[in-house]
Amino acid sequence: MTIPSKMNAMILTGHGDLDKYEWRTDWPVPTPAADQVLVKVGACGMNNTDVNTRAGWYSKAVTGATDTATEETPDGDDPAWGGAPITFPRIQGADVCGEIVAVGAKVDPARIGERIITDNWLRDSDDLQNKNKTGYYGSELDGGYAQYTVLPSRNALAVHSDLSDAELATFSCSYSTAEGMLERAQVTASDTVLVPGASGGVGGALVQLAKHRGARVIALASPAKHAEVSALGADRVLPRTPDNLSADLKKETITVLADVVGGPFWSTLVDVLERGGRLTTSGAIAGPMVDLDLRTLYLRDLTFTGSTVIDLAVMPNLIRYIEAGDIRPSLAATYPLADLKDAQSAFIAKKHTGNIVVLP
Incomplete structure (x- = not known):
């Protein structure tokens, strides 16, 4: 095929609100380095890292939820996931098919081919x-919010599936994050896993992947999204912030809390963990500042694990699950790449259940 010299791309020009995105129709098509491949993008998913990096939410100077991050001023020294600045202009978008x-x-x-x-x-x-020598595609290297992208050959994983490009573009971030969390917490069929925010991309992936391990899954989501979360395999679905969570869970033994929500309800969630239970976390979309009674942690023999950089086996495992049909995509909506600002607004507002994907 003939590869053009210019392409359409959505360029992030700095940290801030959605006006920091600039639509370009004349951006140079990148040339692969010796160990890289050039990919024609079929679809690219959206994830919290895109929002957080754009807004500078990762900075410790920001204390609010992800949808309010631009109301605070990020510290110039630590606005990205790794605690160091990234360079601009930058093309975001990690979840490429x-x-x-x-x-x-x-x-x-x-x-x-x-x-x-x-x-x-x-x-x-x-x-x-x-883990100290890692970067993230779409953050430390230009990503897939464009017609073409380059990445290291080892990061381009062959997949054989009848799923559409848009469906396959839901897996790379949400599902690898979820599988990394469950692996970090060593979830097995003997566990009952509580999943807040189960209608989101990572939350829905946690439901599916915990069920794939044989665990019992209790999901939390707004009532309007209960049917869709149940369809993902949750054994029970409760309101997003129940008035009396302990009473609702009276007959359940919660051994694992898999949380990407955080925020003011976090301490209530931790309180329902069984003695010896495990918390695994990889986000804080409702806010990073939480209350913890240290007596809950040590008197109940709890284990807390953070999960960011996934283990090497996670993505090959996901490829096998996809090709075997063991997990299914949670595709909520597609938008043209040129409408990425609208797509990200919908993502932040949690307008849809599942993942949002943009098409170049």
């Missing part, structure tokens, strides 16, 4: 296990 159309000098040309999804964690090729 597309086709390899060119390869660098060190990549097998036989890969041209492969359909791929992305492993978003950029690792040191000589030190793959070192």
Whole structure:
């Protein structure tokens, strides 16, 4: 195929509100380095990292929920996920499904034509296990909010599936985040997992993947979204913030809390964990500042684990689940890439149940 020299792309020009995005129709198509591949983007999913990075929410100077981040001023020293500044202009978008159309000098040309999804964690090729030497695609390297993108060959994972590009673009971030959390908490079939925010992309993935492990799943979501969350496999679905969560869970033994919500309800969630229970967390969309009674932590023998950089086995496992049909995409809506601002507004407002995907 003929590869053009220019492309459409949504460019992030700095930290701030949605006006920091700039639509360009003349952006240079990137050239793959020796160990990279050039991918023609078929679809690209949206995730919280896009919103948080754009707003500078990761800065410790920001204390509010993700939908209010731009009301505070991020510290220039730590506005991105890794605690260090990123460079602008930047093309965001980590969850790409597309086709390899060119390869660098060190990549097998036989890969041209492969359909791929992305492993978003950029690792040191000589030190793959070192979490201190990681970057994130769409943050430290330009991502998929464009017609073409480059990424390391090892991060472009071949996938064989009848699912559409938009459906496959729901997996890379939401499902890898969820699987990383469940792996960190060592969830098994003997567990009962409580999932707040179950109507979101990661929350819905947590429901499916915990069920895939054989666990019992109790989900929290707004009543209007209960049917859709139940369809993902949740054993029970309760209101997002029940008036009396302990009473609602009286006959349940919650061994794992898998949370990406945080915020003012967090301490209530922690209080229902069984003695010896585990919290695994990978987000705080309702706010990062929470109340914790340390006596709850130590007297109840609880274990808290944070989960960001996923283990190496997570994405290959997800590819197997996808190809076997063990998990299904939670695609809520698609938007043209040129309408990314509208898509992100809908994402922040939680207008849809599941993942939002943009199409170039």
